[in-house]
Amino acid sequence: MLKQDLLSLIEQKRAELIQVACTNGLSSTLAIRHSQELDQLLNQYDKDFLKKIPTHS
Template sequence: MIKQDLVALIEKKRAELIQVAITNGLTSSVAIRNSQELDHLLNEYNRKYIKKVPSSAC
């Protein structure tokens, strides 16, 4: 999956989550499922595209 496709999926899932939360509440099973799916997409994005920055020794 290319970066733009993943970003588009993340944006779509985020919009779905907002709509579901407005309609059913943040603690509804549908909102929780959508939130978990969004987390999965964000984690995938982070793994693929966010560089790990080593912490400097203090």
């Protein structure tokens, strides 16, 4: 998946989450589902596109 496509999906899911949360509440089953889907997209972005910074031990 291209970076821009994934960013578009993240923004779309974020907008959906805000709408659902405003309508149904943050703790609604639907809001939780949207939040989990957004988390998966953000984790995918992190894994695929963020540079890993080496840690110094």
